[in-house]
Amino acid sequence: DTGVSQNPRHKITKRGQNVTFRCDPISEHNRLYWYRQTLGQGPEFLTYFQNEAQLEKSRLLSDRFSAERPKGSFSTLEIQRTEQGDSAMYLCASSLTGVAKNIQYFGAGTRLSVL
């Protein structure tokens, strides 16, 4: 499977714990995005990388959230001191510069439940 891969698929945690998600983009895609989706809503943008550089962060990305893409390949999203409001589907997407209007391809997501 050469699509966007996310791990884990599901994560259940207790409030106050830290969690980390991983995203492996489509090979050679230089752009990587994180989105969050809650029930009944469309995905909301969190942050975006071009290669290893984090170029944009949404206001939704509080200081408890941090994302990295150290080698310009896979990315991690960490949430510290989780809150119940963090429960959502976290989606990763990737795209290739200059190809077909920068169409973004999504992974299957990591569903986070904070108890």
Add this chain to the structure above:
Amino acid sequence: RKEVEQDPGPFNVPEGATVAFNCTYSNSASQSFFWYRQDCRKEPKLLMSVYSSGNEDGRFTAQLNRASQYISLLIRDSKLSDSATYLCVVHKTNSGYALNFGKGTSLLVTP
């Protein structure tokens, strides 16, 4: 006001029917437009890009009206497998390449 607005539905239509979804966006400088499809508890998948001249892909037709800031999706001869949520998506301008999604319109095609 949300940047991308859609009627959430649900739209319940019989097989074979024609159904149309509409979407409005608030940022007149938006440059790229898409329809994504999302099945229950799955990731969004690109259905089609939307071009100024309008474009068609089989049973699906997308249109863009920049003057009215309005996007539409028409599905002809609906199939049971078309049941899904359809997300109107606008490329945010002046802020990198993030996509701005509507809440989605739910479609249920019944036998």
